[in-house]
Amino acid sequence: MKLEHIALWAADLEKLREFYEQFFDAESNAKYFNARKQFTSYFLTFPGGARLELMHRPDIPPNQNQPREQYLGLIHFAFELESKAGVAAKAEQLRAAGIPIIDGPRITGDGYFEFTLLDPELNRVEVMCKNS
Structure with missing residues (x-):
């Protein structure tokens, strides 16, 4: 599945x-x-x-969540890249384009190198790789 x-x-x-x-x-x-x-x-x-x-659909109301806060339910989805260098380069590309990076890049306690951004609709998107 x-x-x-x-x-x-x-x-x-x-x-x-x-x-x-x-x-x-x-x-x-x-x-x-x-x-x-x-x-x-x-x-x-x-x-x-x-x-x-x-x-x-024009009748769907805006999301009332604050994008920098945590809530129950779906909070982000993630893209995996091959390397820390790739993750760092993607963060710089997005920053240069004015895309808000709200966390990282950083090494997490569970062994990932990642950052979180907000897309144009303020959805959280994570970009990560295994920190190896």
């Missing part, structure tokens, strides 16, 4: 799609639109096969 995809509601579907294409090598399918439900979505596929569904 494998996790097939994670889905996110988005206020700005195009901006979020472009972010993951530009910084995480996502490949998008064609936009899907259901006029009756006013539902629009993309499936993004990442190297390695993981997928992320980006969805938009």
